[in-house]
Structure formats: structure tokens, C-alpha cells
Amino acid sequence: MNAREQILADVQSALHRKNDSPVAPIPASARVAPRVAGNTDTEMEMLFSEISKLGGITGRIKKSGLKIALEKLVKEQKVKKATLWQTAELAALGIAPALTESGVQIVSPYADKREIAECDLGVTGVDYAFPETGTLMLRSSPVKPRAVSLLPRVHLAIISAAALRADLSSAFAEVRGSNYWIFITGPSRTADIELTVTLGVHGPKALYVWSVG
Secondary structure, eight states: OOHHHHHHHHHHHHHTOOTTOOOOOOOGGGOOOOOOOOOHHHHHHHHHHHHHHTTOEEEEEOGGGHHHHHHHHHHHHTOOEEEEOOOHHHHHHTHHHHHHHTTOEEOOTTSOHHHHHTOSEEEEEOSEEETTTTEEEEEOBTTBOTHHHHSSSEEEEEEOGGGBOSSHHHHHHHHTTOSOEEEEOSSOEEEOTTOOEEESSSSOSEEEEEEEO
């Protein structure tokens, strides 16, 4: 008997089971009912509340005030270079022209990874969002490069109510067949062996999430 077989045999013995033992039913206490979503305003409020608890910065921005909000972000974060998804939704909001007017250099999302990493700001949309945990889910595609949300030191995610989902199962059903998904729960953070938390080591140091409408 090799080591693997010995381990499995020990587990079987501890559970008082044999190879032909029937599978035990899942106890009722282990079943969790699917989460039921509230109305859109309640869900968005919960999402923003959870993101704020995680250190993210949220805002409900009117489309007419988007340019001013971007100018403020650029000033606060000292943004000199930015890159963004090439989606119709972001183009319709005029984010790139607004950043340019604020003196920001726009870098192509298809540029070399080093150039994207040198950007101060990455702007994306949000494909799915889970209010209960404040988590965003982004799908990668030719017009949605992963690097835009991962490499710049500040990430701005523009969300719409259509992205809200009650739980992961519904989103997983929709993304089946996709190659890459990114889950974002607050700014990037890590801790060393002494449990000293540091932001921005493995991703953006700051996360902004805005609904625009």
C-alpha cells in the first residue's frame, strides 16, 4: 500500500466506511436557501456600504456631474496617466475625453504591460456585483483587458444596476464558457508574517466604485 492509499484507508476507517458504503445524505442543517435580492436601491446601498467597509470609495454620480467627479479624482490621486476598457458603455460616458481635458495622458489598454503598470488610473465597467460581500466580478475579453483593473495603482469601476446579482450561482451560470473572471473585494491588501497589512502590493492601492445615471 502506497502513502496515498494508506491516507485514504485511514480516513475510511475514521469515518467507519467501506468502499461500497452508500453516500450519506446531506443534513438539512447544511442546506442554505438561495439569497433573495431586495429592490435595486436597497441592493446598491448594501453593495456600496460593504465596499466602504473594505476601504473602497463609492459614489452615485449624475452623468452631468461626471466630468467634475473625474477632475476631483485626478486631483486627489495625482493622476497623470490612465487607461480604460474600450467598451461602448464607457465611450458613451465620455470618460476618456474628460480625463484628457483634465491633463491626463490616455494609454491604450493594449499597450505593453509595463506601460499599463505605470498608469495611475485604470477605468473599467462592472459585469456583476454581489451586494452581500461588496464584491465586483469582471469578465475579460478583447475589449476588457484584465491588466486595466490589476496593474494601475487606482481602479475606478463604473457600475450600473443591471450588474447586481443576488449570489454567485446566478453569475456563474451566465459566465459559463468564459476564459477569465476577476473578483474584486476592496483595494488589494496583503500582510507579512508579522501581520502588518499593506495596500497595493498585488493590485490597485485604491478602489473607486461609481454608479452613473
